Amino acid sequence: MLLEVQKLKVKTEEKEILKGIDLKIKKGEVLALLGPNASGKSTLAKVLSGDTKYKVSGKILFNGKNITNLLPEKRAKLGIALSWQNPPAIKGVKLSGLLKKINGKEINIKEDILDRDVNFNFSGGEKKISELYQILALNPKLVIFDEIDSGLDLEKLKDVSKVIKKELISKGVAVIFITHSGEVLRFLKPNIVNVMVGGKIICKQKDFKKVFKTIKQYGYDRCKKYPLFASKS
Numbered sequence: 001m002l003l004e005v006q007k008l009k010v011k012t013e014e015k016e017i018l019k020g021i022d023l024k025i026k027k028g029e030v031l032a033l034l035g036p037n038a039s040g041k042s043t044l045a046k047v048l049s050g051d052t053k054y055k056v057s058g059k060i061l062f063n064g065k066n067i068t069n070l071l072p073e074k075r076a077k078l079g080i081a082l083s084w085q086n087p088p089a090i091k092g093v094k095l096s097g098l099l100k101k102i103n104g105k106e107i108n109i110k111e112d113i114l115d116r117d118v119n120f121n122f123s124g125g126e127k128k129i130s131e132l133y134q135i136l137a138l139n140p141k142l143v144i145f146d147e148i149d150s151g152l153d154l155e156k157l158k159d160v161s162k163v164i165k166k167e168l169i170s171k172g173v174a175v176i177f178i179t180h181s182g183e184v185l186r187f188l189k190p191n192i193v194n195v196m197v198g199g200k201i202i203c204k205q206k207d208f209k210k211v212f213k214t215i216k217q218y219g220y221d222r223c224k225k226y227p228l229f230a231s232k233s
Contacts, residue, residue: 002027002174008058010047017043019199028172035196036220041178045146049082050075079141083131090118103137124151128160136167145177149184161187182212195223
């Protein structure tokens, strides 16, 4: 197992955000994490990448190693990468220069954004492409995409998904993608879907089409009431 999360609970000073999360993903698998806004999805992404502002209990295992208390830079070196929902703009730093700094060599790609300051006046689609190339330069083993479909129309989402499939999934990189709309499901076809509501995973399903259809028709809460979507580890 590449990543295994066991009974993960996450708190801030004010409240408990994650209330006992269990999930696992193998090399080359695609896991979708769906849920409404404020369900804890982005918090989980941050905690998996090593954000230190939370109080964490439970276990996070990566390639069998307990990384629960490992700092973000150490996790990055192990091969964990996070694509931010709202990546920062960096004035005065060209994307080409940043990619060379990350990878140690020139990046042989043809993109207009390479000669522009990182994420500065980028469209939503350009930011996603920028993030993708930064991730590719890291040679990761696991990539977490937080709201990858945010700000993208279906055509641009399709283009971004093609790059993810070609450059990551087909090469054995595991992918977790977080979404509340679910539109990306039709392009990235996950091996398993986890539905999160109120800081808990309320169901797990391999049939992503049924999950998407049911959520669209009845909403997320139907997942915990409808037997078809009973959670199974």
